Amino acid sequence: MNIVVCVKQVPDTWAERTLRPEDSRLDRASVDGVINELDEYAIEEGLRLAEAHEGEVTILTMGPDKASESIRKALSMGADKAVHVIDDGLAGSDALQTSAVLAQVLGRIGFDLVILGAESTDARMGVMAAMLAERLGVPQVSLASKVEVDGTALRIHRQRDYGYDKVEASLPAVISVVEKINEPRYPSFKGIMAAKKKPVETVTLADTGLDAGQVGLAAAATEVVSFANRPPRQAGTVVKDEGDGGTKAAEFLAGQKFI
Amino acid sequence: MPAHPAGQPGHDLDLLRVDQQLSSDEALVRDTVRAFTAERVMPHIADWFEAGTLPRELAPELGKLGLLGMHLTGYGCAGMGPVAYGVACRELEAADSGLRSLVSVQGSLAMFPIWKYGSPEQKDEWLPRMAAGEAIGCFGLTEPDHGSDPSSMATRAVRNGSDWLLSGSKMWITNGSVADIAVVWAQTQEGIRGFLVPRGARGFTSRAIHKKMSLRASITAELHFDDVKLPAGAMLPGVVGLKGPLSCLTEARFGIIWGVTGAARACLDAAVDYARTREQFGKPIGGFQLTQGKLAWMLADLSRAQLIALHLGRLKEAGELTPEQVSLGKMSNVRAAIEIARQARTILGANGITLEYPVIRHANNLESVLTYEGTEEIHALTLGQVLTGIPAYR
Numbered sequence: 001m002n003i004v005v006c007v008k009q010v011p012d013t014w015a016e017r018t019l020r021p022e023d024s025r026l027d028r029a030s031v032d033g034v035i036n037e038l039d040e041y042a043i044e045e046g047l048r049l050a051e052a053h054e055g056e057v058t059i060l061t062m063g064p065d066k067a068s069e070s071i072r073k074a075l076s077m078g079a080d081k082a083v084h085v086i087d088d089g090l091a092g093s094d095a096l097q098t099s100a101v102l103a104q105v106l107g108r109i110g111f112d113l114v115i116l117g118a119e120s121t122d123a124r125m126g127v128m129a130a131m132l133a134e135r136l137g138v139p140q141v142s143l144a145s146k147v148e149v150d151g152t153a154l155r156i157h158r159q160r161d162y163g164y165d166k167v168e169a170s171l172p173a174v175i176s177v178v179e180k181i182n183e184p185r186y187p188s189f190k191g192i193m194a195a196k197k198k199p200v201e202t203v204t205l206a207d208t209g210l211d212a213g214q215v216g217l218a219a220a221a222t223e224v225v226s227f228a229n230r231p232p233r234q235a236g237t238v239v240k241d242e243g244d245g246g247t248k249a250a251e252f253l254a255g256q257k258f259i
Numbered sequence: 260m261p262a263h264p265a266g267q268p269g270h271d272l273d274l275l276r277v278d279q280q281l282s283s284d285e286a287l288v289r290d291t292v293r294a295f296t297a298e299r300v301m302p303h304i305a306d307w308f309e310a311g312t313l314p315r316e317l318a319p320e321l322g323k324l325g326l327l328g329m330h331l332t333g334y335g336c337a338g339m340g341p342v343a344y345g346v347a348c349r350e351l352e353a354a355d356s357g358l359r360s361l362v363s364v365q366g367s368l369a370m371f372p373i374w375k376y377g378s379p380e381q382k383d384e385w386l387p388r389m390a391a392g393e394a395i396g397c398f399g400l401t402e403p404d405h406g407s408d409p410s411s412m413a414t415r416a417v418r419n420g421s422d423w424l425l426s427g428s429k430m431w432i433t434n435g436s437v438a439d440i441a442v443v444w445a446q447t448q449e450g451i452r453g454f455l456v457p458r459g460a461r462g463f464t465s466r467a468i469h470k471k472m473s474l475r476a477s478i479t480a481e482l483h484f485d486d487v488k489l490p491a492g493a494m495l496p497g498v499v500g501l502k503g504p505l506s507c508l509t510e511a512r513f514g515i516i517w518g519v520t521g522a523a524r525a526c527l528d529a530a531v532d533y534a535r536t537r538e539q540f541g542k543p544i545g546g547f548q549l550t551q552g553k554l555a556w557m558l559a560d561l562s563r564a565q566l567i568a569l570h571l572g573r574l575k576e577a578g579e580l581t582p583e584q585v586s587l588g589k590m591s592n593v594r595a596a597i598e599i600a601r602q603a604r605t606i607l608g609a610n611g612i613t614l615e616y617p618v619i620r621h622a623n624n625l626e627s628v629l630t631y632e633g634t635e636e637i638h639a640l641t642l643g644q645v646l647t648g649i650p651a652y653r
Contacts, residue, residue, distance in 0.1 A: 072283055186291050189325025189337035192284050 001055030001149065001171075004111045005046040005079065006102060006132075009033040009063050009070040010122040017122070023217060024224035025092055026122055028064075035070045038117025040077075040184040042177050045147055046115050047078045047185070053149060056080045058109065062090060062101055068200070075195035076187030082198070083109060087205035092217025095123070099131035101215065104208040106136060111172055113154070118143055118176040129176035139169035145180040270531050272524055274558060277565045281346065288343045292350035295324060300354045305614035307476040311469070313357055315395075315437060318365075322392025326351075326362050328370040330510075334386035336370075341580075342572035345517030349568070353521030356624035357477030359514070364433045365389060367511035369396025372442050372453055375506070376497030381455060385440055397438035399429035399482050400504045406431075407637050408652075409444070410501050414484065416445040416454060416494075423447075423494065425454060425462075425487040431631070435480025436467040442495075443484070444504045453495035453503055462487040473627040509582050512632050513575060516588035517568045519596035519628060520561065522621040526596075526603035527557045529616050533607050550606060557599045564592040583645050590638035597625040 011017050011031040020027045035043075046057040059074040059082040061067050071082045085101055093101070106114060114136075119126035133140030139154075145164060146157040152171045157164040159178045187195075205212060213219055239248045253259045281289065299320065307313055321327055325337040326347055332338040344366075352359035370389050373381055373396075388394035405412045414427025425445055435441070441456045441463075456463055462485040471479060495503070531554060534545030544550050571588050574580040600622035604611035612619050629635055637652075644650050 069283055069286075073287060076287060186295060186324055187287060188323065189288065189291075189329050189339055189343075191325075192287050192291075193337055193339065196284070 001049065001053045002058070002110060002112045003046045003050055003055050004058045004060050004106060004109065004114045005039070005042050005074070006114065006116045006128065007039045007043065007059050007061045007070055007074055008036045008117075008120050008122075009061065009067040010036045010120055013037065013121050019224070019227050023092065024227060025217070028066075033066050033069060035073055036117055036120045036122075038119060038121075038177065038179060040117075041179050041181050042115040042117045043074050043077055043079060044182045044184040045144075045175075045177055046113075048182065049113070049147065049149060050080075055112075058083060058111075060102060060105060060109075061085065062093075062098060064091070071200060072195055073187055075198045075200075076191040077185055078191055080198065082200045083203055084200055085203045085208070089205045089212050089216050092220060093215050094220040094222045095125050095127050095131060096221050097215045097219070099128060099135055101205075101208055101210060102128075103132055103135035104210060105203055106132065113149070113171060114174040116174070116176045118178050126176075129174050133174040136172075136174065139173045140176075141167055141169050141173055142176045144175050144177045147175060147177070147181070270528075270535075272527055272531075272558065272561070273565075275562045275566065277562070277569055280569055281342065284339070285343045285346050288339065289346045289350055291324065292326070292347050293353075295320075296350060296354040296358070300358060304355050304358075304476060304617075305620070308355065308357070308620050309475070309614055311471070311475045313361060313476045313478060317358075318361070318392035318395055320392070321362060322390060325390075326366075327392055328366040328374070328386065328390045330366065331370060331374045331386075331390075334374070334382060335390035336374075336386070341513065341575035342569065344514060345568055345572045348514040348518040349521035349524075351521065352518035353525045355476050355620065356518065356522055356628055357474045359518040359521070360433050360474060360477045363511045363514045363518070364398055365392075365396055367514060368398035368507050369434075369438075369440065369442050371510050372398075372495060372498075372503065372507050373455070376453060376495040376503060377455075378492065378496050380492060381495070385455070389440075394439040395434050395437055396440050396442060397432050397434040397480075397482075398504075398507065399432055399435075399441050399443040400508075401429060401431050403428055403430045403481070407634055409504065410451070412444065412446060412451070414443070414445040416447050416452065416489075418448070419488070421491045423454065423489045423491070425456065425484045425489055427484050429482040431468070432465075432480050432482055433474075434478055435482050436465040437478050438465075441482060442507075443482070450499045451501050451503065452499055454489055455493050455495065456484070456487060456489065460487050460489070473623045473625075475623075505582070508632055509585050512585050512589045513571065513580070515628060515632055516571060516585070516592050519592050519625065520564045520568055522625060522628075523557075523561050523564060523596035523599040526600045526618045526621050527554070527561055529618050530554060530557065530603035530606040533610070533616070537608075544606070553602050553606060557602055560595045560599055564595040567592055583641055586633065586638040586641040589633060590635050590642070593625065593629050594635065597622065597629055600625055 012034050015031045018027050050057045057079040059079045061071055062085040116129050130140050141156050143159045144156040145159040148155045154169045154173050156167050158167050328336040329339050330344040348359050373385050400409050402412055416423045416425045439458050443454045443456050464483045465480045468479045534550050535543055537544050567588050603618040640651050
């Protein structure tokens, strides 16, 4: 089984993240890059499926030179090879453009299954799986908390508020996963050593067959019109228990729509 | 794996950007060990320390990561460079010196002599299981009456036909009572030799040492050998003389040079955190000049220790590291670390003596680290001899 896991490098979620005033883009240069958290679950699921079905896992990343660190980590976890789409002309591409690029590459390298984290911690749009499935003309099976493959039959549990739905589709397909699906492994030291010898193919914009005018910030279909910093945290509400503390706590939670 | 692997300090403790000198592999090793300790060790370490234990189940997990014998090649070992090994020791000891001791002893003191001086049969039998953490090793050199002067050891092995008979005692042996295999150094007619003594050999007993106030999250034992009969194949064929065990210690000391910078960093991290939040006289104690002076020197001492560790690591990579350089690093970095730990304790005040914070645990652990693997005094004599040409050991 030919499994492709899409991996995005995002700014360290623990670091202070800012938007650049000149073009309203996320300032990625000043922060350490890490693999998007949910993508680690996608990698783990890819590795488990590959181990169970004698498959091969390819990591697909679009990003600047720095993204090679994340590719290295994914290969250290056990992926077999990687494709790195890297081109200055892609900088500032929005989700629609990114999906166009990734779909072109996926079409060329071929796949039985594409796995993604359900959303990234930076943009948090959660649309990439849907966009890729649409562009590739294959089923999208989203928010999977469990995945089973039997021949070309694909069965998942789709995480819902009330529990899960059982969803079936047939391969080839695109899956997005949620963190409930597994526990990502650590890269082993032998894995780190082995990763150095694993093939990483570099793909430029020209290689994708897309026109330079279709991608990048200038041609993006979406635009960040304005942004504002998050307001400072408000002081908490102190409720004094005068025998009715439970009622007041319940009222507060109800007021916040938690219950 | 937690959301963020590093559990990174919220303030800058690497002002000199020492870690920017790490390769991407070395940085990945750092992040992996940090993530592992954050998840598997930090939530429990204070309890383990108080109970005086380190769970045996950690060993296979350390093995799965590739930490055990990570700097050796073949036999299931990862074959990583010295700086990667050092960084791993640093991150382990940032959790606890006992955890780093387990890994040091397994990789550098037990696996290394088998890997370097063992027969093909000995390597095949032990190294893969030890790398996986399925078998634990220990290293028997120190004796009750022979610490800094190992050449006068009393443990003896005599030939008995084609076999050997081993007699004597070893003391302060990390992992001693849980080990599946002991690498034991003994006097023979040919000089000092190493022997592999499996657990359960008739006449071989061990007893855990209790009432320790340091390295409590580490198993320490005494070993007794009462005419233990060993086959010819139990002897390490590749080395005769004190240089055998000393070469192992040089490996392990290199790990300590790195390791203690982790303990020191954890203490400084706790002290800075506390200084920023603890208020006295209406302001954070970090706003007082005496506290800032302490923190500034701690940062300077830590930075210097980190640079020494990295420099010696690169020398080792180039195959140029000498035992004298290792002595300088061990003496200087452990001293720096214990001073940082003690200073951190003063900043944390009374809270500094509890296991709610890491500093008293590190400070107490470092008392052992100051003494084991060559006391500070013996390393000073090594350096004294380098400078004066006069050996002052006796």
